[in-house]
Amino acid sequence: MTERVVIVGGGIAGVSTAGALRAGGFDGDVTIVDPGEFPYDRPPLSKDFLLGVKNGEQIALQPPRWYDDQRVRLVNRTAVTALHPAEGKVELSDGTVLLADRVVLATGGAAARPPIPGIGSERVHVLRTAEDADRLRPALAPGADVLVVGAGLIGAEVASTALRLGCEVTLVDPVAVPLTAALGPDLAAWLHGLHARHGITAVQAGVEAFADRGERIEARLAGESAARSYDAVVLGVGMVPHTGLAERAGLEVDRGIVVDAGQVTSHPHVLAVGDPARTRHDGVLLPRTEHWEAARHDGARAAATLLGAEAPAPTAPWFWTDRHGRHVEAVGHMDAAELTVVRGGFDDPSFAVFGLRDGFVVAAAAVDDSTAVRAARRMIDRRVPADAGKLADPAVNLRGLMRG
Numbered sequence: 001m002t003e004r005v006v007i008v009g010g011g012i013a014g015v016s017t018a019g020a021l022r023a024g025g026f027d028g029d030v031t032i033v034d035p036g037e038f039p040y041d042r043p044p045l046s047k048d049f050l051l052g053v054k055n056g057e058q059i060a061l062q063p064p065r066w067y068d069d070q071r072v073r074l075v076n077r078t079a080v081t082a083l084h085p086a087e088g089k090v091e092l093s094d095g096t097v098l099l100a101d102r103v104v105l106a107t108g109g110a111a112a113r114p115p116i117p118g119i120g121s122e123r124v125h126v127l128r129t130a131e132d133a134d135r136l137r138p139a140l141a142p143g144a145d146v147l148v149v150g151a152g153l154i155g156a157e158v159a160s161t162a163l164r165l166g167c168e169v170t171l172v173d174p175v176a177v178p179l180t181a182a183l184g185p186d187l188a189a190w191l192h193g194l195h196a197r198h199g200i201t202a203v204q205a206g207v208e209a210f211a212d213r214g215e216r217i218e219a220r221l222a223g224e225s226a227a228r229s230y231d232a233v234v235l236g237v238g239m240v241p242h243t244g245l246a247e248r249a250g251l252e253v254d255r256g257i258v259v260d261a262g263q264v265t266s267h268p269h270v271l272a273v274g275d276p277a278r279t280r281h282d283g284v285l286l287p288r289t290e291h292w293e294a295a296r297h298d299g300a301r302a303a304a305t306l307l308g309a310e311a312p313a314p315t316a317p318w319f320w321t322d323r324h325g326r327h328v329e330a331v332g333h334m335d336a337a338e339l340t341v342v343r344g345g346f347d348d349p350s351f352a353v354f355g356l357r358d359g360f361v362v363a364a365a366a367v368d369d370s371t372a373v374r375a376a377r378r379m380i381d382r383r384v385p386a387d388a389g390k391l392a393d394p395a396v397n398l399r400g401l402m403r404g
């Protein structure tokens, strides 16, 4: 019987696991170990927290009393240094050893730092933690020349925030139109085009080298002979999952901690959730998801496994991003669509793109239209047959279409 669960990492995946355990009636000990002061949410780090309109307390995942109310022991300012699943032991950085019948690895990851010459300069920033954001904010002073490397989710949000803070922003990415697979080519191009329309210099290139010149930093872009000069550089080029603990404990790791549909790793007493977890489905390793909601769902599934309860039904993957005052949401797999239809126009205050295949919605992405994405999600999850013409007609109520 499981009496003691130790959760390694206090991100959304770890805290969701703890919450779902209690919601499911688990009465044993639940401990979360995290090196930070308190568990906080990461999406605001590139948005309101970086902007300075939200402080640390305002991005806490739970208020302090939640841990008492839920009887969740928070061991903060401490890291787990080793797991011994066969012995049911977890070693902490302060030398303490915790006993655990089950361990949940919710260790997230670190911002990627590719091996570009000069990348170790103090003027090169990354953004994964609140400390990273605190260090970056003063570099985004009004008038500062800032180079953002990577125009995916985090890079694009940082570029938008830096612009709002009054910086001169250059955004480089070797990919002509980022997020095409997730949003479809037209919406992705429109979204990427927002940067230039708001005054960001968007350049299609990779960075070959940085050179710290004391007061400034130079960046040499592929295909350019002269280096460009900036006050600061921010990298938004992906993340590297924290798999070290799992590897050292002898668990199966393959560019992620390999788990089954119940989040169980190759050791039956260790589960993994969130960004570092990689699911094997029907013998095939799926790509890791690096989105907030997926991490939360992993926590719910891990809790169900620990409780011996039925796992919550899977739902189509969903994420959001905010930039230049526009809120974008996407659900499903746009790259699986054979037909896309647009509801509204790209110049409208809000609009949505639906991706269809074989008469069913397989994806949707929308700008300032959460309702459309919610409707699409229901249609995907419930396999409701879709009429492309009706979806494209803003006069047709989506509620009616959700029922098929």
Ligand SMILES: Cc1cc2nc3c(=O)[nH]c(=O)nc-3n(C[C@H](O)[C@H](O)[C@H](O)COP(=O)(O)OP(=O)(O)OC[C@H]3O[C@@H](n4cnc5c(N)ncnc54)[C@H](O)[C@@H]3O)c2cc1C
Pocket: 008, 009, 010, 011, 012, 013, 014, 033, 034, 035, 036, 041, 042, 043, 044, 045, 046, 078, 079, 080, 081, 106, 107, 108, 109, 127, 128, 129, 154, 242, 245, 273, 274, 275, 276, 289, 290, 291, 292, 293, 295, 318, 319, 320, 321, 322
């Ligand atoms: C700047 C930023 C903006 C984002 N914006 C969005 C967005 O708009 N929409 C969206 O869908 N997703 C967004 N994401 C992605 C989303 O935040 C992540 O998918 C989510 O945070 C993953 O949660 P997690 O719990 O798996 O990992 P994390 O949030 O990384 O939490 C892992 C925790 O484990 C701790 N840890 C690591 N090793 C140990 C150890 N050995 N011992 C103890 N603790 C350890 C870490 O310190 C950390 O606190 C954003 C991410 C970032 C960084």
